[in-house]
Amino acid sequence: MDRKTQKLLEAFQAKAETLGFDAVRIAAADGIPEAGERLHQFLDKGYHGTMGWMAETADRRQSPAALWPEVRSVIMLAMNYGPDDAPENHPLAHLKNPGTGGISVYARHRDYHDVIKGRLKELASLLVSRAGGDVKVFVDTAPVMEKPLGQAAGLGWQGKHTNLVSRELGSWFFLGAIFTTLELPLSGAERDHCGSCRACLDACPTDAFPAPYQLDARRCISYLTIEHPGPIPAEFREAIGNRIYGCDDCLAACPWNKFAEAAREAKLIAREDLTNPALTDLLELDDADFRKLFSGSPIKRIGRNRFLRNVLIAAGNSGDTDLLDDVRIHLGDPDETVRSTAVWAFRKLAPADGYQAEKQKAIAQETEEVVRAEWLAGTS
Template identity: 60%
Template sequence: MSTASLSETVRAMAREAGFDGVRITRADTPWEAGDRLRAFVEAGHHGSMGWMEDTLERRVHPTAMWPEARSAVVVGLNYGPDHDPLEDLKNTGRAVISVYARNRDYHDLLKKRLKQMARAFHGETGKGVKVFVDTAPLMEKPLAALSGLGWQGKHTNLVSRDWGSWLFLGVMLTEAELEPDAPETDHCGSCRACLDICPTDAFPAPYRLDARRCISYLTIEHKGPVPREFRAAMGNRIYGCDDCLAVCPWNKFAARTAETAFHARAELEAPLLAELSRLDDAGFRAFFTASPIKRIGRDRFVRNVLIALGNDSGAAALDAVLARLDDESALVRGAAVWALSRLDAARFEAERETRLPAETDGDAAAEWTRSDAGAGG
């Protein structure tokens, strides 16, 4: 079978598996993405994500992980929302969850479909294959740009002329020689909307991200108290941040996903912060079954909720925060102390003597109110 007909075969298999987009690129050609990743890690912009440093040498190029890889089949699945998520930021008493996490975990669905495609391709050709969805040391976005599926915008995320910002990516590497598609060119031009909207100034320059300042990193990857300088800027975002994605002008071509597994669950579209703050560990696990949110754990999640409550002026916020002052988790107690100081400084002083155990004042409160390392105090 010729490389051209083999390429058409794999494209048909991808469409049969249910993917919205499919493109092909070489997996064994030189690229600059590895050097950019090295610079990112050397600058410390990966923060506490030690796994990026640990897997750096395997991550810098697809063949560093699998020397036999010759081609990469990059697939995309649209997860476009039914409305502009920036509108959700206006209702401060309700939580804003990143669009990708408002229903089922995309890793499971994409991996299942990729395996379906890979089995069919291997059965047809006998060629070796490996599939990847975000969790392995493979840089999908540079591959997607080389394949022509989109380009990496100034916010470092992929932008598509067909689906805007809302595209989940998956990759099948193979030993087979396939006919590559043309790379996509950068269509950002002079636009800097994604850079200017960032609440925490997480972009030191176009096409560069300092994850330590990114709300997605702070609410998902960061395990300790959120540095003080970023808490107010988080607003009511409790899991991830879509601002730089949502503001992109190329979203004019985006459409709501047809995949019902990515339609927002009603209870996650705009949940009340006060209600989320009441979740204990069992309740958290039950509420977020099959959700990507589940992996950060209850304590980190409620930490985020309490910061959002501290940024709210609604009547329900104060009672919700007071209820968490004696929480079992020091991380949660500390967040409650900060939130209470924001909501009612006078009442905070009166309540701490009766509601806050002495040992809490020494561990959680001190950790949240003293100058955080690398933060603004």
């Protein structure tokens, strides 16, 4: 590496640290030759579920050059969002209190797309001002294979749960990518350090891993609570427990997390009100309340109806009959998915005679088949 390039990378690294990034590595644009084949295998098995955009963009997704032919190097950056050591902030603390809702650690912060993209643009501007060339920045908003690129760049390796794992950051970090036409020195790929460990696989509540390094999104709680439209299949509802947005079980189980540190305050601050919120409060949200509560949060993107569907499943699993009145209100919700999920939750919490009384009133006037089917799934 010549002195000019070295000084460029040193300046880039220093700026990245100032902006809150914890690691910077570089991969070749053609550094993930096997990713396209693996993607098509994933799609051929239908593991992407209703995420049709993955199939639609598969050809552009399979390599950086397929997305942007001029790219020569990919700078991959990691930003830690690890939770602190307080017991109430543990990723799975909600499991001990079924009256609360579990929100994935990453979603307790401001939407990472907004946080990281602006900072990547600052770094890209520095790169162009110092060395020229063209750049493009990406934060999970384009058909980019961030995790394979992260491994090719040396940020970490894709663990058996398919997420990227770092020896320094564990499982808790966001990824960002800067594509550039510059030829930059490569950092070298990271090797797999999972060994015989299968803690992440065994931790999955819904058996979403057909085999190590394979994920069937159709069984994944993160997919079911975020991406899946309509009612959640009945076979997964009890296993979801009180996870109302995403699922951190496989990430939290990774032994490499013992080397991770909590995110520095200068980068990301988790919202206390999104750490294990009470279900009774969430069940009262109308659309305006939902938008206000989740302003600036990634949760806002799924909308009130899908979120309330998740909260109703948590309520049904809570065993807390004090939530019965809050659930009953949603038996008349305008949205059929909310209404049908409320039927399921009501059936779980209500005494048999109370359920039958509500059923007789509702079934006579219900016109949506998905809701009628939920009522009819109950005892006769």
